[in-house]
Amino acid sequence: MAVPWEAMDASIPGPALPSTTADTDLFIAGQVVGSRLILGTGGMTSPQSLREALVESGTSMATVAMRRVDPTTPHSLVDLLGELGIQVLPNTAGCFTASDAILTAKLAREAFSTDWVKLEVIGDEATLLPDTVELVAAAEELVDDGFVVLPYCGDDPVAARRLEQAGCAAVMPLGSPIGSGLGIRNPHNIALIVEQATVPVVLDAGVGTASDVCVAMELGCDAVLVASAVTRAHQPPLMARAMREAVSAGRAARNAGRITRRFHAQASSSFEGMADPWPQA
Amino acid sequence: MTERTEVTVNGAPWTGLAGTTVGDLVAEWCTSSRGIAVARNGDVVPKSSWDATRITSGDRIEIVTAAAGG
Secondary structure, three states, X not given: OOOOHHHHOOXXXXXXXXXXXXXXXXXXXXXXXXXOEEEEOOOXXXXXXXXXXXHHHOXXXXXXXXXXXXXXXXXXXXXXXXXXXXXXXEEOOOOOOHHHHHHHHHHHHHHHOOOEEEEOOEOOOOOOOEOHHHHHHHHHHHHHOOOEEEEEEOOOHHHHXXXXXXXXXXXXXXXXXXXXXXXXXXXXXXXXXXXXXXXXXXXXXXXXXXXXHHHHHHOOOOEEEEOHHHHOOOOHHHHHHHHHHHHHHHHHHHHHOOOOOOOOOOOOOOOOOOOOOXXXX | OOOEEEEEEOOEEEEEEOOOEHHHHHHHHOOOXXXXXXXXXXXXXXXXXXXXXXXXXXXXXXXXXXXXXX
């Protein structure tokens, strides 16, 4: 006998969830994060477009990288985020070792007076996949030093658990490689991470368009981080709006509790009481 | 003859007067100290120590700030 389709489709756990009409706030490290959409600022072609996208996204937190000052350009990014009331989340993008990432986090803390860091330790130049060994080591040291660590990690539930055990305030599994726009390649692993996590799960990396964000939220992620999908879209502000609505729709669908998948149809109209204009003798 | 201090700032050679502080360097390199952090030989120099920290020849100084990034 064939395996029922419901059993084969393990990507979305069954009827799950608190069906509430009023949503709850997202807390990370005891702080309310107003929007479940975190925006990355890299890849935008114009400052005006970035500003509009930030506004349209409704985000309350945006990532920045730490780079050498360029005396020829004013450093207006932090000013822009400050003006819009958006929390700066520094990242350690470009770091390939725990020690590089730790120094970058400490520089960011000094520059922006924030303990929060999106921890990235990259292990491969072509795929930008995280180096889990270095990542866990950096997370442990930064947590000990008082940082609120949000690690960008693979979609590996064991790695996510290790990071949580290291004291990270959230876990940020990738959907697919950074900037690839390939969406969520292993939804089942994301569902497993969500199931076990006792800290917020933020889907990070790989989003291509709004439906990917929707799926992430339907899988139970607490928030989504989007960068390239917005900044490199043809119309970044419009895509930022789409992402905002996708977060909202996906979150509501998750809370509403989706129906079970079926292999065959199940009529939604009852057969009872059907007219019978041509009765057979 | 005035003594000089030769250091590396953000990967490039830089020469200044002996006694130059981290605070002096930031003032020269940046329009504002807001959002700026400095590492000297791989260690963060806290803002509160900038003016008291003199650079010495051979130092590797990094002056960083926020840049667009995911």
